[in-house]
Amino acid sequence: MTRSQLILILGSIALAVILFQLPRSVVENEQLQEVTESDNHSMEIPQEVENQINELRRLIQEEENIDKRANFAHSLARRFLDYGVVDSAASLADDIESWIIVPSEYVADIYFTAYERSPDPERAKKYAERAREVMQLLLDKDPTNLFLKNRMAMTLVVSENPMAGIAMLREILNQDATNRQAILNLGLLAIQSGQFERAKERFENLISLDAADHEAKLYLAVSMMEINQQSQARLLLEEILATRDSIPAIKMMANDYLKGL
Incomplete structure (x- = not known):
């Protein structure tokens, strides 16, 4: 990557x-x-x-x-x-x-x-x-x-003690199990570290909380592509492109990934 x-x-x-x-x-x-x-x-x-x-x-x-x-x-x-x-x-x-x-x-x-x-x-x-x-x-x-804590955690991830950032994100979820930003951040970090199955779980969690979360759908599709679930990823990307209320930038990325399948 x-x-x-x-x-x-x-x-x-x-x-x-x-x-x-x-x-x-x-x-x-x-x-x-x-x-x-x-x-x-x-x-x-x-x-x-x-x-x-x-x-x-x-x-x-x-x-x-x-x-x-x-x-x-x-x-x-x-x-x-x-x-x-x-x-x-x-x-x-x-x-x-x-x-x-x-x-x-x-x-x-x-x-x-x-x-x-x-x-x-x-x-x-x-x-x-x-x-x-x-x-x-x-x-x-x-x-x-918790907004600042989420951001603080992501700066810690690039510090000499990256696990402190992960721990802070988990602490946020202990306080608020449905905190979208913490779940999203942990999913993104899982992608970065190559833990695509774990990332998939995080983004599926977000979609269960909000079926209209197109950003989570995009990252879920990315995770699926990395674990050879191309057909499921394609369906998600097509769904994003077919939805009127998707953010244009998300649609652009979805289209780019779809071209690569």
Whole structure:
């Protein structure tokens, strides 16, 4: 399994397709060059989004209220992350940290997403560490936040103690046996480690909880393909393609896998 395929599996659907399925190009717009020069895996940014970026930059420069400025910076970082301008997004997280003394969920979100979307393993690991530091502070204040715990677990998986991440995901399921993100993460990690039968069980569990979970169906199909259950995988992929409410990115991936059968 290639690195791109692993990121397709481990990242969110929209992110993975945006960054690793579609063609990439360096942003060449002069107005954006100063903030994108270190990001060489970015996609071409549409004019509409470029206008939003420029407006957000203006608002950040002019806004005196720190909370509002941080909100604008987070919005700008999310735009960058959507188009692979990862380092520029991370620099905005640094800015927010310098404005706001207390741990910020904005900063945690930017660093975690940068970790998910970075094509460079070393940078991804660095972003994971930064995200983990901030999330630990946030969890110290609210240890019941399972959303943050799920993310924390996935950063631990790339640390020197990956089993701590697995243990945290299992701990989440002990607290909430139907926690979708924890089940999904454990399934994705099972795929990454080649435990396709175990992954199949995880995704079947998700589908039993929600028959309309097309993301789980896609990953179930991937797991089945790896254990030579091609006919069942084909049926799942065809079902995804035939469903109107499937996310377009999921349909794209389903179509690609179907072509490979």
